[in-house]
Every structure is written in structure tokens, then in C-alpha cells.
Amino acid sequence: MSRAVPRFGHGSRVPGWDEAADLSKDPATIPDPALTPVPESLRTGIETAMAKYPNRRSAAIPALHLAQQEHGWCSPEAITQVACVMRLTPAYLTSVASFYDMFNLQPKPQHDVFVCTNISCSLLGADEFFEAMIAAAQGEDVDVRSFECLGACDIGPMASVDGAYVGPLEIEDAGRIIDDINAGREVLPDKQLRYRKCADPGVTAEATE
Amino acid sequence: MSAPKILFKDIDEPDLNTLQVYEQRGGYEALKRALKMERGEVIEEISKSGLRGRGGAGFPTGRKASFLPHGEMAKYLVCNADESEPGTFKDRELMQKSPHMLIEGIAIATYGAEIASAFIYIRGEYEYQADILEAAIAEAYDAGYLGERILGSEHSVSLVLHRGAGAYICGEETGLLDSLEGKRGNPRLKPPFPAIEGLYAGPTLINNVETLSTIPHIIRMGGDDYAKLGVENSAGTKLISISGDVQRPGNYEIELGMSSRDIIYGLAGGPKPGREVKLWFPGGSSSPVLTKDDLDVAYDFDTLAKAGTMLGSGAIIVVDDTHRVLDVALKLAKFYAHESCGKCVPCREGTNWTLKMLQRIERGEATPMDLDIMASVQTQIIGNCLCVLGDAMAMPIGSMVKKFRAELEAEIEAARDRAGAGPLSEVVALGVADEHAGPIPVH
Numbered sequence: 183m184s185r186a187v188p189r190f191g192h193g194s195r196v197p198g199w200d201e202a203a204d205l206s207k208d209p210a211t212i213p214d215p216a217l218t219p220v221p222e223s224l225r226t227g228i229e230t231a232m233a234k235y236p237n238r239r240s241a242a243i244p245a246l247h248l249a250q251q252e253h254g255w256c257s258p259e260a261i262t263q264v265a266c267v268m269r270l271t272p273a274y275l276t277s278v279a280s281f282y283d284m285f286n287l288q289p290k291p292q293h294d295v296f297v298c299t300n301i302s303c304s305l306l307g308a309d310e311f312f313e314a315m316i317a318a319a320q321g322e323d324v325d326v327r328s329f330e331c332l333g334a335c336d337i338g339p340m341a342s343v344d345g346a347y348v349g350p351l352e353i354e355d356a357g358r359i360i361d362d363i364n365a366g367r368e369v370l371p372d373k374q375l376r377y378r379k380c381a382d383p384g385v386t387a388e389a390t391e
Numbered sequence: 392m393s394a395p396k397i398l399f400k401d402i403d404e405p406d407l408n409t410l411q412v413y414e415q416r417g418g419y420e421a422l423k424r425a426l427k428m429e430r431g432e433v434i435e436e437i438s439k440s441g442l443r444g445r446g447g448a449g450f451p452t453g454r455k456a457s458f459l460p461h462g463e464m465a466k467y468l469v470c471n472a473d474e475s476e477p478g479t480f481k482d483r484e485l486m487q488k489s490p491h492m493l494i495e496g497i498a499i500a501t502y503g504a505e506i507a508s509a510f511i512y513i514r515g516e517y518e519y520q521a522d523i524l525e526a527a528i529a530e531a532y533d534a535g536y537l538g539e540r541i542l543g544s545e546h547s548v549s550l551v552l553h554r555g556a557g558a559y560i561c562g563e564e565t566g567l568l569d570s571l572e573g574k575r576g577n578p579r580l581k582p583p584f585p586a587i588e589g590l591y592a593g594p595t596l597i598n599n600v601e602t603l604s605t606i607p608h609i610i611r612m613g614g615d616d617y618a619k620l621g622v623e624n625s626a627g628t629k630l631i632s633i634s635g636d637v638q639r640p641g642n643y644e645i646e647l648g649m650s651s652r653d654i655i656y657g658l659a660g661g662p663k664p665g666r667e668v669k670l671w672f673p674g675g676s677s678s679p680v681l682t683k684d685d686l687d688v689a690y691d692f693d694t695l696a697k698a699g700t701m702l703g704s705g706a707i708i709v710v711d712d713t714h715r716v717l718d719v720a721l722k723l724a725k726f727y728a729h730e731s732c733g734k735c736v737p738c739r740e741g742t743n744w745t746l747k748m749l750q751r752i753e754r755g756e757a758t759p760m761d762l763d764i765m766a767s768v769q770t771q772i773i774g775n776c777l778c779v780l781g782d783a784m785a786m787p788i789g790s791m792v793k794k795f796r797a798e799l800e801a802e803i804e805a806a807r808d809r810a811g812a813g814p815l816s817e818v819v820a821l822g823v824a825d826e827h828a829g830p831i832p833v834h
Binding site for chain 2: 234235236237239240241242243244246247277278281282283284285296299300301302304305306329330331332333334335336337338342345346347375376379380381382383384385
């Protein structure tokens with residue numbers, strides 16, 4: 183199951199803008215703590231995050247990250263739990279979650295492959311790799327999305343596999359990525375960004391002095 | 392004979408991200424020195440260094456800090472580590488390999504500007520770098536470089552790492568502030584500027600990772616000595632991210648004022664053999680493009696501005712002659728249309744219509760008149776929005792239409808042929824014959 187990043191024809195980042203609102207329903211209020219069970223680890227995580235800021239609202243994004251980790255996606259249940267702990271309305275948190283690309287308001291597969299298809303990577307064949315990645319991920323528990331510039335144009339074309347940056351990628355790497363994910367091992371260890379040395383020759387010269 | 396390495400001096404030193412190795416390499420000495428100076432002297436040194444913001448706007452760092460009101464009040468420092476400008480990846484390398492340099496810079500800057508609360512807003516995709524920073528911040532707290540009464544001085548500062556969640560607009564300073572406050576990352580109306588009213592409505596100093604990382608070196612070297620590097624109005628060294636059609640993409644530290652040809656061909660190896668530079672972005676995908684005729688411009692703030700473009704974030708993207716300008720323009724327009732937050736009409740509509748017009752060219756439905764309309768849309772975006780996201784599309788696209796008009800017209804004609812849309816000469820003749828006919832009908 184894989185799909186492209188939804189792009190909204192009218193240009194904003196608001197999914198569901200043309201879906202009719204159910205006006206007969208009352209607006210959702212701040213959930214009642216007595217009626218909203220929240221996993222203890224999630225509650226502690228959100229409370230720790232809120233304590234870091236002068237205004238608890240600032241913890242909205244960290245809290246949604248935690249909820250998405252817990253539930254796999256920002257499900258209505260996840261949002262309600264965050265709303266309950268943060269004492270905010272679910273509508274407010276949904277408005278925040280829908281703004282950011284990394285939050286999923288639809289169920290998604292467990293693993294993420296973000297393929298950068300922005301300018302530098304696409305000059306080097308990222309679009310072809312993206313197609314190959316989608317094909318390779320058919321029937322796997324992997325969500326393949328084309329993503330905004332991920333800030334690793336030096337290893338373009340590149341992808342972020344469950345947060346780990348890999349590149350430069352070739353078409354045949356698509357299959358290897360799936361194999362590595364399924365085997366639960368480090369993805370493309372020879373192409374991981376974290377091991378890469380700085381390109382500046384002046385740096386290498388001085389380091390070996 | 393390569394440029395002096397300041398930020399990248401020990402960058403590939405193993406375990407430089409740990410406090411121990413960083414201290415061995417002279418780390419946190421500048422902080423100790425700064426804490427012995429008066430607060431005003433610290434800002435004065437930064438002003439003297441001539442350092443200009445490395446994030447994109449190039450505003451003098453010392454002057455920005457001097458805008459903050461003095462005295463005890465809730466003031467904030469926010470480090471912009473969102474780095475989402477396509478083509479830019481310098482801060483990533485700095486944060487991953489030398490996180491303590493950034494923390495030291497933040498400690499010094501907050502001391503100078505009398506700020507007690509600092510945040511680093513890092514883009515959510517940089518998970519590995521954020522983990523490293525988080526560990527480094529914990530180490531710095533334990534060693535007393537952050538927290539209450541740093542190193543026995545009067546200065547206290549807290550530092551919180553905040554992870555974003557994927558939105559280009561959050562690199563814009565006021566969008567970033569809204570996002571940090573837990574809202575959708577929509578930019579705010581300016582003025583008031585963040586220095587007066589920013590995070591939680593308090594005076595806020597916002598600086599890029601590279602800018603803050605440079606501050607310890609300015610204190611170490613002295614502002615006057617730092618100012619000797621580079622050229623007039625563009626002091627110091629700059630990290631350049633080069634990507635696209637070059638043989639050795641990556642981050643390089645250069646002295647400002649270096650020739651662009653030496654950067655693209657000398658450092659990055661130029662395009663593959665047999666290919667030529669067709670166009671290049673000198674400062675991220677938001678900067679107006681330059682062509683192969685501009686390769687000899689000096690790479691500094693003023694010279695690039697004179698050439699009609701900008702240094703921006705220092706990200707050079709090279710496009711060689713095997714690529715079509717139309718494809719590059721389409722990529723850009725698609726990206727900016729997706730990332731427009733939708734708050735201002737010229738940007739929300741302008742990015743979308745530009746994309747639609749480019750797609751018309753691709754489908755063979757366009758006429759050269761569309762290029763004029765497209766150019767006029769760009770001029771209507773620039774300067775008319777709350778932030779510069781719209782401008783960031785309008786400037787490069789506008790420059791492409793201007794500089795590659797002949798190619799785009801040929802593209803229009805070829806696409807019409809492919810689509811069987813009839814020869815252009817007939818369509819244009821119709822429009823000319825009846826000037827009241829309005830937009831030229833196609834099909």
C-alpha cells in the first residue's frame with residue numbers, strides 16, 4: 183500500500199476542505215479525563231513535553247509525534263487522547279496535525295520511505311527512483327511518499343527510510359531497501375548519510391595532518 | 392591554499408559531537424571568555440565582525456541583536472534549524488558533527504542579548520541530527536554550560552530542542568514562531584518584527600544555525616580579525632552546499648568573494664565530462680537563476696545582488712545542458728504551490744496558476760502569450776505577501792522566463808506539435824486580427 187503525497191489542487195494544505203461539515207453535530211469539547219483512557223507512557227511523554235515550554239500549547243507538535251508513534255497514525259482516538267492530556271479541543275489539534283506533512287490523518291503502513299523528489303534530486307533521477315520504489319513496495323507494509331527537499335542534496339537522489347537518510351540511490355536499491363526493512367536490519371549501510379565524510383578537501387587535508 | 396577552515400576546522404574529527412572531544416579541541420573556551428566580558432562588548436564584537444545572517448536574508452547579526460530591548464524581561468532566542476530551502480544542507484552537517492559549537496554560540500548570544508530562554512527549532516525530518524543535538528544539550532547541562540548560573544556567572548539560560556513536523560514555511564521566521572507556539576505555521580504580519588514582539592509576544596532573536604555556530608569563533612578570534620576574512624560587506628567564511636549536476640556535491644567552506652567558477656568547477660568538479668552548465672541557482676531554489684555567462688561573478692552578498700540575484704542560504708544548485716528549463720520550472724512551481732500555507736492570496740493563487748500555466752505548456756495548450764501572463768503573475772506576487780514564500784517562487788520562475796524565453800517558446804511550439812494543436816502562426820494571427828477577442832482560444 184503506497185500512495186503519493188496528496189496535493190491539493192486549490193493550493194492550501196487543508197485536507198477535506200470540500201467535504202461538507204455535519205452541522206447537526208455539536209463541536210467537540212475538551213475531552214473528559216474520566217472518560218478518556220490514555221496510555222500511561224503517552225500521558226507522561228506529553229506532560230514532560232508541556233513542562234518544557236512557557237505555554238503548554240507549544241507541546242502540540244511533540245505531543246502529536248508521540249501519539250503518532252503510539253497509534254501508528256493520528257487517528258481520532260490518538261487526537262482525543264492528546265487533547266485530553268493537553269486540555270485542548272480535538273479540532274484545534276486536528277488543525278495543527280493537518281498542516282504538517284509528517285502527521286498522517288489516515289491509517290498508514292508501519293514503515294516510511296520518503297523519497298526526495300525536489301529539484302536537486304530530480305536532476306539526478308529521483309523521479310525514476312520514486313517510481314521504482316513504489317513498484318518495489320507493492321504489497322509490503324511500507325508507505326512510500328515523494329517528499330519536499332529533505333536537506334541531503336549531496337547524496338541525491340536520496341530517501342529517508344524510517345528516519346535514516348540513504349543515498350545516492352540507484353534503481354536497484356529500491357528492492358534492497360524493502361529487503362532491509364523486512365529483515366529489520368540497518369538499511370543500505372554503505373549508503374547511510376551518517377557515515378559520510380565532509381566533501382570539502384581542505385577539511386580532509388587538515389584532518390590527516 | 393584553500394580557504395581558512397573555521398566552522399569546518401575539525402568537522403570530521405571522530406566523536407566531535409561529544410563534549411569531551413569538543414573540549415579537547417578548544418571548545419567552550421570562547422564561552423568562558425565571553426562571560427568575562429560585558430554583555431554589550433559581546434554584541435559589539437559580533438557587530439565589528441561584520442557577520443551577516445547565514446540563513447538567507449543576510450541581515451547583519453550584531454545589528455539584529457541590538458534591536459532587542461534591554462533590561463530584564465521575558466526575551467527569547469530561537470535558533471532556526473528548519474533548513475528546508477531546497478538545495479541547502481549545511482546546517483545538517485554542522486549539527487550532526489559539531490552540535491556543541493551551536494550550543495556554545497547560543498550560550499554566548501543569549502549572554503550578550505540578556506536572554507534566559509532559548510529554543511532550537513529543528514525540522515522533523517532531521518531525526519538523527521535531533522537525537523545528536525538532544526544528547527549534546529544534556530551533556531552541556533551536566534557540564535554547567537547551560538542552565539542556572541553558567542560557569543559561576545550571573546547568566547542563566549535554558550535550551551529546548553523543538554522538532555518540527557515537515558513544512559517548508561516553518562523556515563520563515565514568523566511561521567516558525569507560530570509553529571513553536573503549537574499552531575499551524577502561518578507567517579505573521581510584520582511589523583512588529585520578532586525583535587520587538589516574537590515568541591509568546593516577547594522580544595525574540597532568531598538566528599540560523601550557521602550564524603550562531605560562527606559566534607564562538609568571532610569571540611575567539613576577535614571581531615576585527617574575523618572581519619579581515621572575505622570581502623567588504625561580506626565578511627568571513629561561508630558554508631556552501633553544492634548539489635545537482637556536479638561531480639563532487641557537498642558542503643564546502645569558502646571565503647566570501649571567491650569566484651563562482653572556482654566553486655562550481657574547482658571545488659565541486661563541474662558537470663560531468665561533455666556537459667555544460669546551463670543555469671544555476673546561487674542561493675537556494677528561491678534565488679533568481681544565473682546562466683553559464685555569469686560563472687565569473689564573485690560569490691559574496693553585494694556582487695550577487697548586483698547580478699540580480701542573491702546569496703540566500705549559500706546553496707548552489709547546478710543544472711546542466713541535458714535538462715529542460717521547463718522541467719526545472721515545473722518542479723519549482725509544484726513545490727511552492729504545495730508548500731504555500733494559503734494565508735495570502737497572491738501566493739496561494741499565484742503559485743497555483745503558475746503551475747497550471749506551466750502544465751499548459753507541457754500539454755501543448757499554451758501560446759507565447761502565456762509566458763507574458765506568467766511573468767506578470769510573478770511581478771504581482773513579489774512584495775505583496777506577508778512572507779517571501781511567494782517571492783521565492785516568483786523570483787526564479789520570473790528569471791527563467793526572462794532568460795530562457797527562446798527555449799520556452801520553442802518548447803511551446805514543440806508541445807503544440809505533439810498535441811496536434813495546430814500551428815502557432817494561425818492562433819496568433821487570429822488574436823492579432825481581432826483585438827477584442829480576449830484571451831486566445833485554444834482548441
